[in-house]
Amino acid sequence: MQQFQESIYQLIVETSTNLPGDVRKVINQARVLEDQGTRAALSLSTIADNIIMAEHNVSPICQDTGMLTFIIHVPVGANQIIMKKQIIEAVKQATKEGKLRENSVDSLTGANSGDNVGPGTPVIHFEQWEKDTIDARLILKGGGCENKNIQYSLPAELEGVGKAGRDLDGIRKCIMHAVYQAQGQGCGAGFIGVGVGGDRTTGYELAKHQLFRHVEDINPNVELSNLEDYIMENANKLGIGTMGFGGQVTLLGCKIGVINRLPASYFVSVAYNCWAYRRQGVVLDAESGSIQEWIYQGGSEVSMEEAGASGVEAIVAEAAPVTGREVILQTPITEAQIRELRVGDVVVINGMMHTGRDAFHKYMMDHDCPVDLNGSVIYHCGPVMMKDDQGEWHVKAAGPTTSIREEPYQGEIMKKFGIRAVIGKGGMGAKTLAALQEHGGVYLNAIGGAAQYYAKCLKKVEGVDFMEWGIPEAMWHLQTEGFAAIVTMDSHGNSLHAEVEKSSLEKLKGFKEPVFK
Ligand SMILES: O=C(O)C[C@H](O)C(=O)O
Numbered sequence: 001m002q003q004f005q006e007s008i009y010q011l012i013v014e015t016s017t018n019l020p021g022d023v024r025k026v027i028n029q030a031r032v033l034e035d036q037g038t039r040a041a042l043s044l045s046t047i048a049d050n051i052i053m054a055e056h057n058v059s060p061i062c063q064d065t066g067m068l069t070f071i072i073h074v075p076v077g078a079n080q081i082i083m084k085k086q087i088i089e090a091v092k093q094a095t096k097e098g099k100l101r102e103n104s105v106d107s108l109t110g111a112n113s114g115d116n117v118g119p120g121t122p123v124i125h126f127e128q129w130e131k132d133t134i135d136a137r138l139i140l141k142g143g144g145c146e147n148k149n150i151q152y153s154l155p156a157e158l159e160g161v162g163k164a165g166r167d168l169d170g171i172r173k174c175i176m177h178a179v180y181q182a183q184g185q186g187c188g189a190g191f192i193g194v195g196v197g198g199d200r201t202t203g204y205e206l207a208k209h210q211l212f213r214h215v216e217d218i219n220p221n222v223e224l225s226n227l228e229d230y231i232m233e234n235a236n237k238l239g240i241g242t243m244g245f246g247g248q249v250t251l252l253g254c255k256i257g258v259i260n261r262l263p264a265s266y267f268v269s270v271a272y273n274c275w276a277y278r279r280q281g282v283v284l285d286a287e288s289g290s291i292q293e294w295i296y297q298g299g300s301e302v303s304m305e306e307a308g309a310s311g312v313e314a315i316v317a318e319a320a321p322v323t324g325r326e327v328i329l330q331t332p333i334t335e336a337q338i339r340e341l342r343v344g345d346v347v348v349i350n351g352m353m354h355t356g357r358d359a360f361h362k363y364m365m366d367h368d369c370p371v372d373l374n375g376s377v378i379y380h381c382g383p384v385m386m387k388d389d390q391g392e393w394h395v396k397a398a399g400p401t402t403s404i405r406e407e408p409y410q411g412e413i414m415k416k417f418g419i420r421a422v423i424g425k426g427g428m429g430a431k432t433l434a435a436l437q438e439h440g441g442v443y444l445n446a447i448g449g450a451a452q453y454y455a456k457c458l459k460k461v462e463g464v465d466f467m468e469w470g471i472p473e474a475m476w477h478l479q480t481e482g483f484a485a486i487v488t489m490d491s492h493g494n495s496l497h498a499e500v501e502k503s504s505l506e507k508l509k510g511f512k513e514p515v516f517k
């Protein structure tokens, strides 16, 4: 088993940096379906560019490299203790080399272990089988989409679709509702794995396991296969679209599995996965641990049909049909400049910007900030960073995180420090919208998961505060050039997120009548 650790390392790098072929194909299909020049089409072309960049740079597709979850099938007698040790070593190495973000955090103290290893992480499941090879699969499912998982206990009364009973039609309603409630916060267009039955734990486990199926496979259970087809056809009618911007494509895949349950329980568990659907697998020789074959089609075999222009040029070039407006802003930004902006405008930012996410927002409620934030931009982002031999930091991956988590604090923090713009993804709620109006602020939606694309715009790391919170939570001071994002909440009370949520709820109501009798 001399090569086992190296093979697992390769599996991690491939999973984090090269989106598999089956996933790429459906993203390409989605691009064809979306009307050119819309916000959704714009997002998809940025996503496609980002996939190409990650493969080329051998760097994380998304900065959130997720909960490392390994499922390993081994021949009878294989030494799982040694394998576990080697998996952990491979994880540490991949983290050190910037292929994974430091993502394992003490739940009570918030301390980051720094190497992705800690109680409960990484997740490793072993299973014995009769074959004489090892099958090692890995999924990297990020926190934002994990937060959009949902579990239903039937019967239930669900918003929009009404009563969901203990039958196939009840399951249908749960899934439609699950897609609706995710909106754009889980970086849709997404994939869902559904587990029917089990208890609360095994139901979710089954749901996550469905994400290991091939995108194009057909469910051998005819009833479930029909339901999967129904969901694929109809979930896209909700009009939520990529990033929740509205559009034709909301869901890219739906896989449903079933296991037995207790008479009293009827759970429908839904695992929501973002477009950055990172899972791969390898078949290994049980003697040497060397890779015999890859289980999912390699990313490099499916081209992403590079957009004509790439990066910022693509956003700017395609911006005109979206709103007709593209605004370049140099920080610090004035209130008057912010009041000019309207939902739909594309904003390109140059100058300083600062990252701030969960720890930052809570802390700043009753502390001073180490830097002057008047007229500044806060970026909801936990980047992947690497220090070079000269001790200088570099941004390796830096897409936005889900902004709604900062809803309790955001408005007050903006007013307290004079912040003019926040950048994130998925939108924010009524409290922030009111504060934007009162104070003169704007919410900019960046394309979730486009971590390579945005890293390229973050030219220089000027400094960092709060390193004791760990790399993702620290406050990074970044010099940026050509950072493009879309105004989705303005200072005039308009919110694209509120609009899409409202219109998709109306559409969801159209799915109330029974379909599967
Ligand atoms: O933690 C992150 O960087 C992002 C997270 O996966 C999210 O979607 O909010």
Ligand code: SF4
Pocket (backbone or CB within 6 Å): 062, 063, 064, 065, 066, 141, 142, 143, 144, 145, 185, 186, 187, 274, 275, 276, 399, 400, 401, 402, 448, 449, 450
């Ligand atoms: S930021 Fe978006 S793409 Fe990245 S892990 Fe979170 S949900 Fe997925």
